Amino acid sequence: MPELPEVETVVRDLRPHLAGRRLCTVAAGDRPLRRAFAPEWAERLRRRRVRDVRRRGKWILLDLDAGSLVVHLGMTGQLTIGPAARPLENHTHLRIGLSGGRELRFRDVRRFGSVTLFDQPADLDAFLADRLGPEPWDLTPAEWRAALSATSRPLKAVLLDQAVVAGVGNIYADESLFVAKLPPTLRGCDTTPRQAERLRRAIPEVLETAIDRRGSSIRDYIGGSGDRGSYQREFRVYGRFGEPCLRCQTSIARIRLAGRSTHYCPKCQGEA
């Protein structure tokens, strides 16, 4: 579910509550996640202290005084902090009691998410470097153009490729393409430098506004304090199949691309 703005919101919500806290109790469920949570990690995590909470792409990094706990929310993951005594929701896979009496919880209905412990910073760095390209703000015009010219894939597929640019998912790919006025089907290698630059600039523009709104809550997503986002009210194409384009009134189209539902305006995005 969550893309960069949602993950960033969770990190910002959690940081003030987690930084400096000690992990006092760790209780993991036994249902398998995308990556197995090793049972011995529970004992190893106890008494460690949280130094900082960071985000890289869609990954949440809890840096400890030794090692890092790395969380991916998958499609339906929720990482929340609140009173230890709050009602326990189903599909809660991990509970970490903190000094100060609050409890961090990982809940994930579909279990596409994961919680992994890295003891060595070098291992974590390698793990992230293996699968993630630059953050959208660090993507340079030259490397973006190079990535596009090297592939025959459609722009939609390139945007979803975390190794090219980290953090963009299905919603913000569609929204960025609308802002850039480019068809999602346009092949990377057929993109002109001007078009490439429009898209490169559209991505942070869309993401920054979404972060301001605390992300998009369609069904499962909630922030680290349980609050919903509101950017879904500002979607220009995503989820608006058949509705009028806010710019030109043309009916928003929906196709299947890169295995994902893809929304666009046939007129504004140049496929009239």
Added chain:
DNA sequence: CCGACGTCCTGCTAGC
């Protein structure tokens, strides 16, 4: 090597 596609899992809803 690259790119397209299936799979993991549960829950909700549109449509019969």
Added chain:
DNA sequence: TGCTAGCAGGACGTCG
């Protein structure tokens, strides 16, 4: 009303 096919903010393994 009740059932079922299809779909959902992601990542990754496999296959051609």
